[in-house]
Amino acid sequence: MSFRLIDELQTKAIPVSQSCRVLGVSRSGFYEAKRRAAAPAVCKTSVHVRAAFVASHQSYGSRRMVAELSNRGITAGRFKVRRLMRQAGLKPVWKRKFIHTTDSKHDLPIAANVLARQFNPAAPNKAYVSDITYGTPSQRSPPALG
Incomplete structure (x- = not known):
């Protein structure tokens, strides 16, 4: 009063x-x-940050958000964008890095298990085994030269 x-x-x-x-x-x-x-004024940048965040399918962090805003003609620093995102509760959703490479649910024929876990064959050259290694090219070892 x-x-x-x-x-x-x-x-x-x-x-x-x-x-x-x-x-x-x-x-x-x-x-x-x-x-x-005094009523807090709505920051124009925060409105643009929210719109760009929704347009990115909730995947942009502060660095990519600054680049997106500059493409839209809005100048804002990374720390200001980070603060605005934190105040608005905008957190990017991370995509899973694990990639499923095996599809077990298919209608293709499946080869019979001839070896049946008998790892000591009766004679040489009766059973041959192999393995398939999945991974990105950077995880595979380089081919042997020579």
Whole structure:
């Protein structure tokens, strides 16, 4: 109540310090209450950040978001974008890195298990085995030269 009175007295050319002294209120408390009472304005950048985040299917972090905003003609730093994303609760969804390479649910014929876990054959050259290794090219060993 007293903060509103001080604000009205200020419009009538009475200094804030004098009004605060008479009413027994600190000046810093008056200015803080005045700052809190002001409605927070919606930042235009935060609206663009949210729109770009939704357009990216919730996959962009702050670095890619800055690049996307600059493509749209909006200049914003990475830390500001990061702060706006944190305030809006925007967290990118990570895609799984594991890739399934085997499809067991198919209608193709399956080879019979001739070896049947008998790893000690009766004679040499009766059973041959092999293995297929799945992985990215960077995980495979280079071919032997020579």
